[in-house]
Amino acid sequence: MDAEQQFQTFLDRFEPALAARAAAILDRLRAQLRGATEIVYDNFNALVVGFGPSEKASQAIVSIAVYPRWVNLFFLQNGPALDDPKALLKGAGSRVRHIRIEDPAQIDSADIKAMIAQALTTAKVPLDPTAVRRMAIRAVVANQRPRRP
Numbered sequence: 001m002d003a004e005q006q007f008q009t010f011l012d013r014f015e016p017a018l019a020a021r022a023a024a025i026l027d028r029l030r031a032q033l034r035g036a037t038e039i040v041y042d043n044f045n046a047l048v049v050g051f052g053p054s055e056k057a058s059q060a061i062v063s064i065a066v067y068p069r070w071v072n073l074f075f076l077q078n079g080p081a082l083d084d085p086k087a088l089l090k091g092a093g094s095r096v097r098h099i100r101i102e103d104p105a106q107i108d109s110a111d112i113k114a115m116i117a118q119a120l121t122t123a124k125v126p127l128d129p130t131a132v133r134r135m136a137i138r139a140v141v142a143n144q145r146p147r148r149p
Contacts, residue, residue: 003134003136003137004135006137007040007137010040010042010047011023013148014047014066014147014148015068015148015149018068018069018070018071019066021103021104024104025064025073025101027104028104028107028108029051029062029064029107029116030133032113032116033061033062033127034127035053035129035131035132035133036053036061036127036131037052037053037133037134037135037136038051038135038136039051039052039055039057039060039136040135040137041139042139042140042141042144043139043141044143044144045065045067045144046065046067047065047066048063048064049063049064050062050076051063051127052125053123053127053131054125059123059124060077061075061076061077061119061120061123062074062076064101068146068148068149069149070102071101072098072099072101073099073101073107074096074097074098075089075096075097075098075115075119077119077122077124078119078122078123079091079093079095079097079098080093080094082097082115083114083115084097084115085111088111088112
């Protein structure tokens with residue numbers, strides 16, 4: 001089974017409506033993050049897909065986390081420094097901020113597109129938009145919380 005097929009089995013554990021939302025969010029992010037390596041972690045609490053220039057988790061720029069009831073978009077390197085005039089970003093950490101994504105169309109909103117663009121320009125290691133997208137399964141935790149509410 002290749003990484004894409006394995007990822008689909010992880011996503012299939014969620015409620016169908018949430019899995020479809022997560023897949024649509026991923027499609028929209030892929031359009032904005034051309035050349036990114038997708039780093040997948042099927043963790044205890046959530047299914048996480050990080051987007052970065054390599055398989056190094058420390059270089060991931062943004063990620064999504066699929067929880068049993070919602071999907072969050074995380075800005076991993078510079079969340080507190082991003083321009084956020086509408087106060088969409090949540091969290092109080094020194095590096096990371098997030099936005100709960102209720103509708104995949106939010107990813108294409110001007111505000112979120114601007115934050116993604118800013119995150120890309122201020123990333124430690126930039127993406128190469130000419131690189132071929134690839135997915136790497138980095139961790140699968142055996143003991144997980146239920147994926148359906």
